Structure formats: structure tokens, C-alpha cells
Amino acid sequence: MVFKFNTITYSDPENWDEFIQITFVSDDNKYLSLSSILYEEEINIELNDQTKYLQFFKSNFSYDIEEKLILKIREINKGTIQDTLFEIESTTNYDGEYLLKALDVLSAYVEE
Numbered sequence: 001m002v003f004k005f006n007t008i009t010y011s012d013p014e015n016w017d018e019f020i021q022i023t024f025v026s027d028d029n030k031y032l033s034l035s036s037i038l039y040e041e042e043i044n045i046e047l048n049d050q051t052k053y054l055q056f057f058k059s060n061f062s063y064d065i066e067e068k069l070i071l072k073i074r075e076i077n078k079g080t081i082q083d084t085l086f087e088i089e090s091t092t093n094y095d096g097e098y099l100l101k102a103l104d105v106l107s108a109y110v111e112e
Helices: 096-107
Strands: 002-005 007-010 019-025 031-037 042-047 049-057 061-065 069-073 085-090
Touching (some): 007 096, 019 096
Antiparallel strands (some): 061 069, 069 085
């Protein structure tokens, strides 16, 4: 699935030790949102509304960022989206280092 965005919003970094959310928003206000509670083993993806979602273990998630961001999910726990590969392209400039830091936090599992 290809998703083109022009804005990224992040949950408050002061709360990243518990919860993180990264949301990509397109020109027509569609969104792709990734979220995770750090002491839980799962990541959630929501696409445009709460009925289009994926849930998977952090151990089944990887990403790569070069010209565009590639998200890969090896195994889905549950959800209504069948895509396991997301190509996320920007129509504007963004801070790639900050996004990588956020993705590192999102995919980390911290035991309580």
C-alpha cells in the first residue's frame, strides 16, 4: 500500500516512556496512524478510521527509510487491513532523524 502524506504529527515526547503515536496526514485529510503502549508487545495501525486497523507484535515489525519510509509487518495478530507492506511517501520536507527516533521508540518493548 502506498500512502502519501504532507504532515506528520507525534504524541507528546514527554509521554514517550509510556505511549507513542505517529500520524501521517495527507492533503485530503486521510491518515495513517501508528501507536503503541511501550510496556505492551503490540503496535496498532489505523487507516482513515477506527474500523480499518492492524494489530501485530513489535517483533514482527521492521522499517527502513531512504527515499521513502517502508514499514513491513511479518505477521498480523488481528485487523481489517490485509496489507503488510506500507510505502509512505512525503509530499513535503520533514525531519527524518526525528521520525527514526520516534519509530525506534514505537518498536521498543519495555518491561514493567
